[in-house]
Amino acid sequence: MFTPANDLSSVQKVIMKDSAVLELMGLAGKPPIEIAKRIICKSRSSNLVNGKLICIYFRPSRKLRNQAFLEEVIQIDCHVPADEDYKAYQIQERIKSLIHRRSVNKRYLYFDGQLGELPAMDGFFCVGSRFVFNRTI
Secondary structure, three states: OOOHHHHHHHHHHHHHOOHHHHHHHOOOOOOHHHHHHHEEOOOOOOOHHHOOEEEEEEEEEEEOOOOOEEEEEEEEEEEEEHHHHHHHHHHHHHHHHHHOOEEEOOEEEEEEEEEEEEOOOOOEEEEEEEEEEEEEO
16 A cells, blocks of 8 residues: 555654664654654654754655565654764664654564765754665555
């Protein structure tokens, strides 16, 4: 079944419910609407200057040998102020442990590797990683 919005929001909910991620993001004890502004289902936000940000979004699908399936790729980026670069890696480690081998919408997501340091706005630091799952066409 093709449900990209549900897939992204399901991953978002897993991350938003984790107390370790919320602590690292400085969101522990914040209302859900504030958390949702910092853990978003898109690749960019004009809200970055106000603190840390996790972006969850799809990258292009990959064809598989069996043409009845596609490999879907979800990328998760973590933006933090440059002087807190170590927290970006800690957040990525926690997200990997939360998402790898997790069933989301009856599909298992698998860690597909880290992307390392990504381009970021001046004064910020960004790292990313990708997760994959197979979808029937």
